[in-house]
Amino acid sequence: MKRETEILILGAGASGLMLTALLERDDYLIVDNNPKVGSKILVSGGGKCNITNGNLKAKNYVAEQRFVRNVLKRFDNYDLLEWLQRRGLKPIVRKNHQYFCENSAKELVNLLKKEINPKNILLNCEVKEVKKIERGFEVVTSRGAIFAKKVVLATGGLSFPKLGATSIGYEVAKSFGHKVSTLSAGLVGFTVQPEEFFFKSLSGISTEVKIRVGEKEIDGSLLFTHKGVSGPAVLNASLYWQKGKIAIDFIPSVNLEAVKSSKKNISRVLGLPNRVAKAFLENLDVEDRACRELSRDEWKKIDRLKSYSFAPAGTFGYSKAEVTKGGVVVDEIDASDMMSKKVKNLYFIGEVLDVTGELGGYNFQWAFSSAYVCAKGLNR
Ligand SMILES: Cc1cc2nc3c(=O)[nH]c(=O)nc-3n(C[C@H](O)[C@H](O)[C@H](O)COP(=O)(O)OP(=O)(O)OC[C@H]3O[C@@H](n4cnc5c(N)ncnc54)[C@H](O)[C@@H]3O)c2cc1C
Incomplete structure (x- = not known):
């Protein structure tokens, strides 16, 4: 079956789901290699997901500080909490200013899913390659080719391969001439x-x-x-x-x-x-x-x-690490909409970028803030 869409989001994890939830249009498709969406969210924070932190600063990230600041200020921890509260989720502070779901991380995944048209989600779909073609992109997947005008890489990092992590985001970035900084296991013993x-x-x-x-x-x-x-x-x-x-x-x-x-x-x-x-x-x-x-x-x-x-x-390696340190170098990404400065209509959000947060909800906050900035760009 030939699939075509305006916007194709690769990865239905934290950043991909938030971006999709924030799109004010229906001409998109979100794909993931897992049989369900939000796999990492579901296991995070001991099953309760540490969503964000009351103390949020660029210095909580190992990253280019100005880039992080520019993205966070558009959708910070308070904006996120308010957005979630308006949709019925009331995160609670457990320790050290860390906000968690009250009962289960499912609350957050279900909330995000509610904002997405189920017809536009394609699961068990492994992305293998992204090619530039005249009218946009051809994305090669295990379920056939998908054609899109705009492609968002929300494929995360290398940690927890058993939850679907692959190196596809870095490979695609490199294939388009992007620099990827040295990768290693982070937030790990x-x-x-x-x-x-x-x-x-x-x-x-x-x-x-x-x-x-x-x-x-x-x-x-x-x-x-x-x-x-x-x-x-x-x-x-x-x-x-x-x-x-x-x-x-x-x-x-x-x-x-x-x-x-x-x-x-x-x-x-x-x-x-x-x-x-x-x-x-x-x-x-x-x-x-x-x-x-x-x-x-x-x-x-x-x-x-x-x-x-x-x-x-x-x-302890990627099988135990919460995140991947390093990633797509942010100098080549526009902080106003997360678009590649090298390839028009190609976007990067979340952990695939060279932005790594400390423990305490900072990595989800980054996934959500970068998704917000990208959504604003795509909604324009
Ligand atoms: C055990 C654990 C606990 C954590 N706890 C917390 C926490 O409490 N608070 C916090 O802030 N951070 C936590 N993190 C980190 C956080 O989960 C990530 O930083 C965040 O999920 C990154 O969001 P993302 O959207 O960039 O990537 P992800 O959420 O990883 O989503 C990427 C998606 O892309 C899919 N994908 C990858 N390759 C392909 C492919 N080739 N084809 C199709 N789909 C593909 C993946 O299966 C995945 O669903 C935790 C991580 C782990 C592993």
């Missing part, structure tokens, strides 16, 4: 080298830390896992890590000078979960006894807990 294998025995325990990666300092909790370390602070640190060392302050609220004369055992004053304190002391070769009995050499070793520096072996 770190695997460790043999010196830190003792972390694995602490699997399941979390503790508050301060992580230093290059110039960046990140506060939050760290979770020991059977593979290495994870948890919010580590996930955020992964956004800034390339290769090399990171330094973790495992006792950020402890002043070691102030406890040196304590009668208590060292393991009791570190403010760490008991098993963690014991494992670190063993690893540092310090016997667990009264602080005031410890030698200068032992204090020197304990001091390492303030800046425990090590080189992660790597990350």
Whole structure:
């Protein structure tokens, strides 16, 4: 069957669905390789989807700051919350200004679906190639060719391939001469080298830390896992890590000078979960006894807990990463409508772009803000 449409949206994830919901016209088609729309939204935020954050700044993104600012200001967190509330969704703040669906991420997917003509959704449709033809584009898919005047790449990143992620967005961008910056797994845990294998025995325990990666300092909790370390602070640190060392302050609220004369055992004053304190002391070769009995050499070793520096072996990879760092370089995208500056009528929105948000709802906000800007352009 020959399919033709004015606007073809590739990817029915967060950005594609929002864009489609905002279109004030019916001459579009949205396609996705999954059997249902919004697959990542449904599993996000522990099934409740962390939609956005009350504190929204361009600096919450690893990206070209001016570009991000220009897009966010057109449809920010308050605009998004108001838009959702007007349609009956009342996101609630759970922690650290993070807004979630009240009961289930389905609430958000259903709301977006309601705004879209079901006849214009084509599922189980894998996009393989996008070619420029005289009257627009020919998109090669597993369900035949689709012809469109305008094409929007909303195909996301590489993380969670089991939810349909593919590299198609980057391939199409490159085939049209766009630059794609280095891609890597982001918002992901770190695997460790043999010196830190003792972390694995602490699997399941979390503790508050301060992580230093290059110039960046990140506060939050760290979770020991059977593979290495994870948890919010580590996930955020992964956004800034390339290769090399990171330094973790495992006792950020402890002043070691102030406890040196304590009668208590060292393991009791570190403010760490008991098993963690014991494992670190063993690893540092310090016997667990009264602080005031410890030698200068032992204090020197304990001091390492303030800046425990090590080189992660790597990350848990795309199968566990929440996002892809890097993407289509934004210098070549018009922030006023998300159109390619190289190819007229070709648009990029969401995670496929070189914009990566921190943990806390920033990536959905980016998907929705960039979709809004694109929709405004397409509605004009
Ligand atoms: C487990 C997990 C939890 C997350 N939790 C949060 C959270 O709580 N808050 C937050 O802000 N961010 C979260 N994120 C990140 C967030 O989901 C993404 O940043 C966001 O979905 C990106 O939106 P997008 O539209 O660009 O891409 P996506 O939502 O990934 O949508 C892209 C769509 O394109 C489809 N597609 C890809 N290739 C093809 C192809 N070749 N043919 C056809 N279709 C294709 C995909 O199947 C997908 O449906 C989470 C991510 C994961 C993996």
